[in-house]
Amino acid sequence: MIPAPEFASFTPPRRILMGPGPSDVYPEVLAAQARPTVGHLDPLFIGMMDELRSLLQYAFQTENPMTLAVSAPGSAGMETCFVNLLEPGDTVLVCRNGVFGERMRQNVERCGATAIVLDFPWGEPVDPAQVEAALQQHPQVHFLAFVHAETSTGALSDAQALCALAQQYDCLSIVDAVTSLGGVELRVDAWGIDAIYSGSQKCLSCVPGLSPVSFSPRAVARMQSRTRPVQSWFLDQSLVMGYWSGSAKRSYHHTAPVNALYALHESLRLLASEGLEQAWQRHAAMHQELKAGLEALGLSFVVKEAHRLPQLNSIWIPAGVDDAAVRSRLLQDYNLEIGAGLGDLAGKAWRIGLMGYGARRENIALCLKALSDVFRT
Amino acid sequence: MIPAPEFASFTPPRRILMGPGPSDVYPEVLAAQARPTVGHLDPLFIGMMDELRSLLQYAFQTENPMTLAVSAPGSAGMETCFVNLLEPGDTVLVCRNGVFGERMRQNVERCGATAIVLDFPWGEPVDPAQVEAALQQHPQVHFLAFVHAETSTGALSDAQALCALAQQYDCLSIVDAVTSLGGVELRVDAWGIDAIYSGSQKCLSCVPGLSPVSFSPRAVARMQSRTRPVQSWFLDQSLVMGYWSGSAKRSYHHTAPVNALYALHESLRLLASEGLEQAWQRHAAMHQELKAGLEALGLSFVVKEAHRLPQLNSIWIPAGVDDAAVRSRLLQDYNLEIGAGLGDLAGKAWRIGLMGYGARRENIALCLKALSDVFRT
Numbered sequence: 001m002i003p004a005p006e007f008a009s010f011t012p013p014r015r016i017l018m019g020p021g022p023s024d025v026y027p028e029v030l031a032a033q034a035r036p037t038v039g040h041l042d043p044l045f046i047g048m049m050d051e052l053r054s055l056l057q058y059a060f061q062t063e064n065p066m067t068l069a070v071s072a073p074g075s076a077g078m079e080t081c082f083v084n085l086l087e088p089g090d091t092v093l094v095c096r097n098g099v100f101g102e103r104m105r106q107n108v109e110r111c112g113a114t115a116i117v118l119d120f121p122w123g124e125p126v127d128p129a130q131v132e133a134a135l136q137q138h139p140q141v142h143f144l145a146f147v148h149a150e151t152s153t154g155a156l157s158d159a160q161a162l163c164a165l166a167q168q169y170d171c172l173s174i175v176d177a178v179t180s181l182g183g184v185e186l187r188v189d190a191w192g193i194d195a196i197y198s199g200s201q202k203c204l205s206c207v208p209g210l211s212p213v214s215f216s217p218r219a220v221a222r223m224q225s226r227t228r229p230v231q232s233w234f235l236d237q238s239l240v241m242g243y244w245s246g247s248a249k250r251s252y253h254h255t256a257p258v259n260a261l262y263a264l265h266e267s268l269r270l271l272a273s274e275g276l277e278q279a280w281q282r283h284a285a286m287h288q289e290l291k292a293g294l295e296a297l298g299l300s301f302v303v304k305e306a307h308r309l310p311q312l313n314s315i316w317i318p319a320g321v322d323d324a325a326v327r328s329r330l331l332q333d334y335n336l337e338i339g340a341g342l343g344d345l346a347g348k349a350w351r352i353g354l355m356g357y358g359a360r361r362e363n364i365a366l367c368l369k370a371l372s373d374v375f376r377t
Numbered sequence: 378m379i380p381a382p383e384f385a386s387f388t389p390p391r392r393i394l395m396g397p398g399p400s401d402v403y404p405e406v407l408a409a410q411a412r413p414t415v416g417h418l419d420p421l422f423i424g425m426m427d428e429l430r431s432l433l434q435y436a437f438q439t440e441n442p443m444t445l446a447v448s449a450p451g452s453a454g455m456e457t458c459f460v461n462l463l464e465p466g467d468t469v470l471v472c473r474n475g476v477f478g479e480r481m482r483q484n485v486e487r488c489g490a491t492a493i494v495l496d497f498p499w500g501e502p503v504d505p506a507q508v509e510a511a512l513q514q515h516p517q518v519h520f521l522a523f524v525h526a527e528t529s530t531g532a533l534s535d536a537q538a539l540c541a542l543a544q545q546y547d548c549l550s551i552v553d554a555v556t557s558l559g560g561v562e563l564r565v566d567a568w569g570i571d572a573i574y575s576g577s578q579k580c581l582s583c584v585p586g587l588s589p590v591s592f593s594p595r596a597v598a599r600m601q602s603r604t605r606p607v608q609s610w611f612l613d614q615s616l617v618m619g620y621w622s623g624s625a626k627r628s629y630h631h632t633a634p635v636n637a638l639y640a641l642h643e644s645l646r647l648l649a650s651e652g653l654e655q656a657w658q659r660h661a662a663m664h665q666e667l668k669a670g671l672e673a674l675g676l677s678f679v680v681k682e683a684h685r686l687p688q689l690n691s692i693w694i695p696a697g698v699d700d701a702a703v704r705s706r707l708l709q710d711y712n713l714e715i716g717a718g719l720g721d722l723a724g725k726a727w728r729i730g731l732m733g734y735g736a737r738r739e740n741i742a743l744c745l746k747a748l749s750d751v752f753r754t
Binding site: 001002003004005006007009010011012013014015017019021022024025028030031032033034035036037038039040042043044045048051054055057058061062063071072073074075076078079103106107109110111189199201207208209229230231232233234252253254255256257258259260262263265266269272273275276277331337342 | 384451633
């Protein structure tokens, strides 16, 4: 026998999470998650799942019946959209202005489809004029994929304009809303979004591990007219919906992550209780406070003001400052996590998140004071 | 605006979970899961991940470095094994003696590989003699896939003998240990298992949503010699291992389900503290007590004694008894969940789980008394 290792129970400190996610989790969400596990076919749990779908529809502002939470993180939500919609031979226009546009390209190619990539500088939004030119140039394109809120840079793209172009050029839109859902304006039905995915651990302030998704009737029709099975059994929506569908008779697909779904239900309930527009306004207001403080410390933003995400603030690391040493001191001395740069911005920028429950004045005060202290000494 | 729904926080009752999973969760695990969320790149969390790998290696009885938890349920663990190992053109011998062997076949085909299916009656184990004959007959087979503990029937197959055959015929073995891990003898290294997946919500008594997996050096070599990328980005082990690898410098792949991993760490810690062999013995002993009581009630088992899983007891529903009505009364009047039949056994059998923390005398006493009461009235 390989001998049993002996470890103590893991007791993490209380960190203040101001990175790019996971964000600070609502205390009510942690409490909800710890409630007793019930069976995934228990009638009481099925009732909760019905409520959860209504709450997801509210957060997405959609009446799409195919609205649910994938039982895995946001990158599985991304994959869910691509594998269910694409077939070999399809062509997708992928807008790339950060890490997650590139990840979309990789998903497209792993589906055996073709990606036409339209590049934009890191830190800038996707430009609808260039997208329209590309759609005119490539009539074989039937999908437009872009990231609403680029978590790697903090840039916000105009999802409404881009989805209108998709409709105009007879494309289905696939939208990454991992960091946008709950933090900035997002209206799935009004904007005509066809497939959208998000994550539980950003502006919803739930624990990480789940990915809300929603598909328009146009997207569902596309899935139903597939000529070959979805390459992923686990993410195949035609199977998953047997469990998530509204009827009382739900069929087993996989064992739902019961306690994580309690947590998502609670976080969405808190969002609905605050009100979606109020949450958008709170993120905007808290961003203004953080911005004023950061600029007073002499820090400057990566993204121009017009396209800046309130919930993800990318700032240039000042010359001569040791990136890792600062983040390490913030963590050790203040229990404060801010995010490192990712991809092209690694070592050059920090990412300060103001997401969900984390978008509040106490966090901003701590962050500004801690940065100020660390810069001085 | 679509208006905000108003729902109360979900407060589930305390059920006694004696179905096929999720099983009763250790109270310590629920408490661990509710601890504060930290970042997935926090040095303290990375330390916990190192411990978690050691604990998984202990539970699997393996020294495989590629031992980790997939951030999704057991069916994603199954898919992880198939998509990372198979390429189009490969042929897999799939042993099918229940629902999960059939799911393996579907995974094989969705990878563009060929499945040769060897069928065994539901409730019976996989027969090594027939497997050997098939391996002799089909020299193009390079993978042998089977379910160690069939959750849909309660039958235990001889994984040691089957993996020895796989090695003898130059095949890689792919083993479903969703219901076996922690409940019956299982030795990955000693038995020469190449790829194995399990679930958090069976005999580990953790919350549902994670899938422990392990790959032998032979399996890793196979992955490294692939000629084309893994079709799933999310499950691609060559990317995932950048985060799970032992070095201090871990790279971001996806946001780990932080709190669920606290829970898994705690459940494996409790298993290590009890001792793996002691846990196997406890499952066997509790099964004997349940069996005596069920037989005293006139109930009989689906699976012959020699191949019966202690942790999953399939019993025939007595003639004239209303399946759904009995399960519903157990749930409503006793807060007791037992499992319905699945697939071929739907409406014909019940599945009574004695898994992990659920394999204890209090649960057995409740189950026997409740069944006895419900049968009488």
